[in-house]
Structure formats: structure tokens, C-alpha cells
Amino acid sequence: MVKKALFKIIGYSAFLAAIIFLLQNISFTHHLIHSDIWTIFIFSFIVSILIGLANSYFVSRKDFAENLPQVFIASTVMRLLLSIFFVGIVLYLGVEDRLLWVINFFILYIFYLIFEIISLMTTLRPHSR
Secondary structure (H helix, E strand, O other): OHHHHHHHHHHHHHHHHHHHHHHHHOOOOHHHOOOOHHHHHHHHHHHHHHHHHHHHHHHOOOOHHHHHHHHHHHHHHHHHHHHHHHHHHHHHHOOOOHHHHHHHHHHHHHHHHHHHHHHHHHHHHHHOO
16 A cells, blocks of 8 residues: 555656656746756655655554544645745745745645645545445
8 A cells, every 4th residue: 555655656746847847948938937946846745755654554544434534634734834844944044036936836735735635535435435
């Protein structure tokens, strides 16, 4: 179960990395991507791995179906708190073009959050009655 979750996260992250790379190299979209996008990407990837491992652990438990709301809320809140902490530190330390950085961060945040929601829902489907 854990290997499958890690494989999904790595595959999804590779897909996002390819899109970011393409957008950086297209002449009319490169100005929409912040120069520190890879720092944002690495942070998002690490958080997704951690949350994916935690979710895999809870999914493997027998009482998973009963605890799904708690697992979902806990993983969403953990992602939110880690993200707020990361954004706060980066903005406090100073970064060029703050608005573009924040926009790029939250676009990746939303993509990973959508991936997490879809993963949990597809995991839940076989356990539903």
C-alpha cells in the first residue's frame, strides 16, 4: 500500500515538474514562473510524501472507513499549517517578486491538495458500502 502511494506521488510530481519545466522554457509564459519555483516544488513534494505516508498508514488500519473524516481533516490541516509556516519564513527572509512567489506557491498547493483529495476518495471507494 505504501509503495503504491509513493509511486503515485512521485508520478504526479514528475508530471507537475514537466509542466513547470515547459512553462519556464516557453517564451511567452516564462515570466509567469518565479525563479524560486523549484524550492516551492521541492517543499510541496516533501510535504506530499509525508502526508501520503501518513494517509497510507491510516488507510491500512481496520477502522479506516470510520475514521476517514478525521484522516482527511488532519492531513488537510497539516498541509495548511506546514504551508503557512513555510510561506511565513520565506516572506520574512525576503524573496524577490513576493506576489508572483505566493501565486506560484498556492497554485502548486492547490494542485497537490486536489491530488490528495482524489487519492483519498479512490482509496475510500473500495471500502464504501
